[in-house]
Amino acid sequence: xxxxxxxxxxxxxxxxxxxxxxxxxxxxxxxxxxxxxxxxxxxxxxxxxxxxxxxxxxxxxxxxxxxxxxxxxxxxxxxxxxxxxxxxxxxxxxxxxxxxxxxxxxxxxxxxxxxxxxxxxxxxxxxxxxxxxxxxxxxxxxxxxxxxxxxxxxxxxxxxxxxxxxxxxxxxxxxxxxxxxxxxxxxxxxxxxxxxxxxxxxxxxxxxxxxxxxxxxxxxxxxxxxxxxxxxxxxxxxxxxxxxxxxxxxxxxxxxxxxxxxxxxxxxxxxxxxxxxxxxxxxxxxxxxxxxxxxxxxxxxxxxxxxxxxxxxxxxxxxxxxxxxxxxxxxxxxxxxxxxxxxxxxxxxxxxxxxxxxxxxxxxxxxxxxxxxxxxxxxxxxxxxxxxxxxxxxxxxxxxxxxxxxxxxxxxxxxxxxxxxxxxxxxxxxxxxxxxxxxxxxxxxxxxxxxxxxxxxxxxxxxxxxxxxxxxxxxxxxxxxxxxxxx
Numbered sequence: 001x002x003x004x005x006x007x008x009x010x011x012x013x014x015x016x017x018x019x020x021x022x023x024x025x026x027x028x029x030x031x032x033x034x035x036x037x038x039x040x041x042x043x044x045x046x047x048x049x050x051x052x053x054x055x056x057x058x059x060x061x062x063x064x065x066x067x068x069x070x071x072x073x074x075x076x077x078x079x080x081x082x083x084x085x086x087x088x089x090x091x092x093x094x095x096x097x098x099x100x101x102x103x104x105x106x107x108x109x110x111x112x113x114x115x116x117x118x119x120x121x122x123x124x125x126x127x128x129x130x131x132x133x134x135x136x137x138x139x140x141x142x143x144x145x146x147x148x149x150x151x152x153x154x155x156x157x158x159x160x161x162x163x164x165x166x167x168x169x170x171x172x173x174x175x176x177x178x179x180x181x182x183x184x185x186x187x188x189x190x191x192x193x194x195x196x197x198x199x200x201x202x203x204x205x206x207x208x209x210x211x212x213x214x215x216x217x218x219x220x221x222x223x224x225x226x227x228x229x230x231x232x233x234x235x236x237x238x239x240x241x242x243x244x245x246x247x248x249x250x251x252x253x254x255x256x257x258x259x260x261x262x263x264x265x266x267x268x269x270x271x272x273x274x275x276x277x278x279x280x281x282x283x284x285x286x287x288x289x290x291x292x293x294x295x296x297x298x299x300x301x302x303x304x305x306x307x308x309x310x311x312x313x314x315x316x317x318x319x320x321x322x323x324x325x326x327x328x329x330x331x332x333x334x335x336x337x338x339x340x341x342x343x344x345x346x347x348x349x350x351x352x353x354x355x356x357x358x359x360x361x362x363x364x365x366x367x368x369x370x371x372x373x374x375x376x377x378x379x380x381x382x383x384x385x386x387x388x389x390x391x392x393x394x395x396x397x398x399x400x401x402x403x404x405x406x407x408x409x410x411x412x413x414x415x416x417x418x419x420x421x422x423x424x425x426x427x428x429x430x431x432x433x434x435x436x437x438x439x440x441x442x443x444x445x446x447x448x449x450x451x452x453x454x455x456x457x458x459x460x461x462x463x464x465x466x467x468x469x470x471x472x473x474x475x476x477x478x479x480x481x482x483x484x485x486x487x
Contacts, residue, residue: 163312199409317350349375357453370426
C-alpha cells in the first residue's frame with residue numbers, strides 16, 4: 001500500500017508538469033478514434049500482417065527512429081536525457097494519438113519530465129497519463145506511411161536496490177529506460193499491458209536506435225556494456241542499432257570483459273571477476289549458437305552480441321544483449337552440461353524469437369519462450385548430439401511438466417508452473433509437431449516463420465497459417481493436447 005501511495009503522489013506531480021508544458025488550446029477531434037486497451041485482455045485473432053521479405057536490417061522498410069543523448073552522473077546516479085523520436089505509422093489506419101510507455105514511472109522519484117515538444121518547438125497539449133502510459137493527442141491524424149517527430153527531455157534518478165533497471169550495488173542496469181512507443185495493432189490499438197508477477201508484459205515495435213552516452217564523475221574502472229559496439233569521440237560513446245526492439249546498457253566497476261570473434265561477429269561477456277572461466281564458456285557457447293541459428297533460422301543482423309552477468313534473478317533478453325543470473329555462472333562446472341550452456345543457448349536464440357520476430361509476450365508468451373527453449377534442443381542436437389538425452393531429462397522431464405501452453409502471464413501465480421506450461425510443455429508440443437510433419441517441413445517452416453516475421457509482430461494465428469503452407473498434416477490431435485483454445 002505504501003508503494004501504491006508513493007506512485008500516486010509521483011504521478012500527480014508528473015501530471016502537473018504536463019499541464020505546465022501543454023498549451024491551453026483544445027485538440028480538435030480527429031478521425032478513426034481507437035478504443036483504450038484493456039491491459040489484461042487476450043487479443044482476438046488478427047489478420048496475417050504484411051511481412052517484409054528481406055532478411056537484413058539494412059534492407060527492411062523504414063522504421064521509427066530513436067535518437068538518445070544521455071549524460072550519466074555516476075556520483076549522483078542521475079541521468080539527463082534528450083530524446084528525439086520520429087514515429088512512422090506502419091499500420092493501415094489513421095492514428096489520432098501516440099502512446100508512450102514510460103517504465104521508470106514504476107519507481108517513486110525516478111522519472112522527471114522537463115520538456116516535451118513537437119518537432120517545430122510547439123509544446124504538446126491534451127496529454128493524459130494512465131499508469132505508465134502517456135497518451136499524446138496528435139495535432140492532425142497521422143496517415144499510414146507518414147511520420148511525426150517530437151522531442152522529450154527528462155531526468156532519471158536510478159532506484160536502488162533494483163534489478164534489470166537501476167543500481168543493484170554491483171552494477172547499473174538500464175532496460176526500458178526511455179519513453180518508447182509499443183507495437184500497434186489496427187484492431188486492438190496499442191499493445192500495452194499491465195505487468196504481472198511472472199513473465200514479460202511489453203510488446204515492442206521494431207525501431208532504429210542511435211545512442212550517445214557520456215559518463216561524468218565516474219572512476220576510470222567503470223565499464224559500459226551495451227546492445228551494440230561503441231565508437232568513442234571526445235569521451236562520448238556512440239551506438240547504432242537498426243531494426244531492434246530496444247536498446248540496453250549495463251555499467252559496473254567490477255566487470256571483466258571476455259571477447260571472442262566468430263566470423264564477422266564480436267561476442268562479449270561482461271562478468272564479475274570470480275566468474276571469468278564461466279564467462280569464457282558463455283562466449284564460446286554463444287558463438288556456436290549464433291553460427292547455428294544464423295544458418296537454420298535466418299541471418300543474424302548485428303555485428304555483435306553482448307552477454308551480461310546479472311545481479312538479479314534469472315535471465316532477460318534484449319536486442320543485441322542478454323542478461324543471465326550470476327547463479328548460473330556461480331554453478332558452472334563443466335561445459336557442455338549444466339545450466340550455463342543450456343541458458344546461453346536459450347538466450348542467444350531470443351535474438352530471433354524476440355528481436356527479429358516480435359510477439360506479444362503478455363498474452364502469447366509461448367511464441368517466443370517455447371521456440372527459444374526448443375532452440376536449446378536444436379543446439380544440442382547439432383553441436384553436442386551425445387548430450388541430447390541428457391538435455392531432455394535435465395531440462396524437461398525432470399520437472400514433470402503439465403499444463404496447456406497458451407496461457408497468458410496473468411494466468412500463473414507460480415514461476416515453476418509458468419515455466420512448466422509455457423516453456424517445457426511448449427517444447428513437447430514443438431517436438432510432437434516436428435515428428436508429425438517431418439524434419440524437412442518443420443525446419444522449412446521455422447526458416448519461413450523467421451523470415452516472414454522479421455521486423456514484424458506475429459501471433460499464434462500467423463504461426464499456424466505459415467505452418468499450413470509447409471505441411472498439410474492434420475495436427476488437431478496435437479493442438480487439442482497442448483492448447484486450451486483450438487488455434
